[in-house]
Amino acid sequence: MLGRALSAARSPGWSRIPSRARAALAQLHSVLEAELQQIHGAGTWKGERVITSKQGARISVEGSAGVILNFCANNYLGLSSHPEVIQSGIQALEQYGAGLSSVRFICGTQNLHKSLEAKIAKFHQREDAILYASCFDANAGIFEVLLTSEDAILSDELNHASIIDGVRLCKANKYRYKHLDLGDLEAKLKEAQKHRMRLIVTDGVFSMDGDVAPLKEICDLSDKYNALVFIDECHATGFIGPNGRGTDELLGVMDRVHIINSTLGKALGGAAGGYTTGPKALVALLRQRSRPYLFSNSLPPPVVNCASKALDLLMDNNTIAESMTSKTKRFRSQMMAAGFTIGGMDHPICPVMLGDARLASSMAEDMLKRGIYVIGFSFPVVPKDKARIRVQISAAHSDEDIDQCVKAFVEVGRKHGVIS
Structure with missing residues (x-):
């Protein structure tokens, strides 16, 4: 496969590439081809099937x-192709255009963005919210802003890859506790008492296994050891809990979880986008310093309006x-x-x-x-x-x-x- 790409590269234009550059490129292809063959040999190659219709059941x-x-989509509520969601996106496209061609703080903020952020905060019963291009970006953008080398972050070992990458970016002292193991978490919290702030980080629902974090017990430990609680709700928002608010609603701890990150790209319309919702001061600081927010284009108006309509449908009828x-x-x-x-x-x-x-x-x-x-x-x-x-x-x-x-x-x- 990659060998064909290498052969194609050696077209008439190949001769115009300096010899040293050709040697480096050939070496690169050799290394990549070996790595790809290893993936094939292990039986872990991930092909991509092509869907030729709307997302749906x-x-x-x-x-x-x-x-x-x-039976393989995150389209939990079936809203990706809901006619009202689609029409809302079309209306935004016609009125606001395809995109903003800018980041939020330059000229990329529309009333649509502010309205959706307010709606998200209301939905989660939090003070404020901030939109990102994805929840991966939200997870990449929060920890390095919130925590310094004086602080500690305690993360479940099976947290989503975006959390793991976000944790790597911050300078906080890092503690990884065994999956859903409250005893190990408590031992790590005891050890972390020497630090200024402690942040417990967990998926609300773990995406590969479908197991739910024991949030009540985690919140009990956070109270005991004066720690903050952060949850990633990508596989809970919209359909877990009596009103679809998520695992904190399901387990009765909405007033004890401090920060929530989640997505618009699964149950809430399935297009794209993520967010952080929590204290107003935290959201204000993220707008000033969160790199994925500051250096990424604003969410396109059709995406914003689709998610907004999905939230309306959910809040109107559960x-x-x-x-x-x-x-x-x-x-x-x-x-x-x-x-x-x-x-x-x-x-x-x-x-x-x-x-x-x-x-x-x-x-x-x-x-x-x-x-x-x-x-x-x-x-x-x-x-x-x-x-x-x-x-x-x-x-x-x-x-x-x-x-x-x-x-x-x-x-x-x-x-x-x-x-x-």
């Missing part, structure tokens, strides 16, 4: 005939979010009855645990042949020997869709010897 996939049931519970239970109970091991706890993220990367990839391909879109997850997305197919339930799925997915899993699972 039913999609069209290039190379596959007929309608495909999609029946969409409530439907997730029964749909999730239906899938999990049938799959476990069939003999599959399903990770996580009652969350619409339903990891079908397989262990072997090649097995996960092969089963996902066989599922597609049966009209079900799922993807095998393997290293480095998940730890080695913990490959899985991560199924995600959407409010847009019908009971019949779920039953059809289970039926396909049973057929494929028997073919590969995963179940009897």
Whole structure:
């Protein structure tokens, strides 16, 4: 594959490249080709399927005939192709244009941005909010602003990659506690008492496993050891908790969690964008010093309006979010009855645990042949020997869709010897 790229590079224009540059480029291609071959050999190559339709419970996939049931999207509420969400985006495109061609503090702030930030803060019952191009950027932009070398950050070992990268950027003293292990967290908090401030950082819901952080107990420890609590709610906002506010609402600690980062790119319309919501003073400081905010273009008006309409729909009526519970239970109970091991706890993220990367990839391909879109997850997305197919339930799925997915899993699972 990369060899073809190298051959293409040696076109007539190749001769015009200085010899030393050609040697360096050839060396680069050699190194990259070896690395790519190693990924292929390990069975962890991640191909990209091409969708030729709107995102939704039913999609069209290039190379596959007929309608495909999609069980692999973060489209938890089915709002990515909701007609009101789409129309709201069209209206913003016509009135405000495609984009701002600028960052927020120069000439990239519109009333749409300020309105959405206020709506997010209201939704989470926080003082203020700030928008980013993605939650990855929000996680990359907060810790180095909030914490200094005088402070400490205590992070769950299975936190999302964006949190890990954000933590690396800050100068705080770093403590990593074992996944969901309150005893280890307390030991680390005791050790961190010598620092000025302590920030506990955790996913509300862990995206690869679907398990929920024990926020009440974490907040108890934060009170005991005078620490702040930060949660990433990307896989909770919009559909977890009685009103879809997230894991802090689900577990009754909305007034005890200090800072929330989340996304607009999953349940809230599925386009793009992330945010931080919390104390007004923190948001004000992020506007002054957060590098991803200061040096990235503003969110495009259509994206902003789509997310805003998604929030309106959610706050007007929470029946969409409530439907997730029964749909999730239906899938999990049938799959476990069939003999599959399903990770996580009652969350619409339903990891079908397989262990072997090649097995996960092969089963996902066989599922597609049966009209079900799922993807095998393997290293480095998940730890080695913990490959899985991560199924995600959407409010847009019908009971019949779920039953059809289970039926396909049973057929494929028997073919590969995963179940009897």
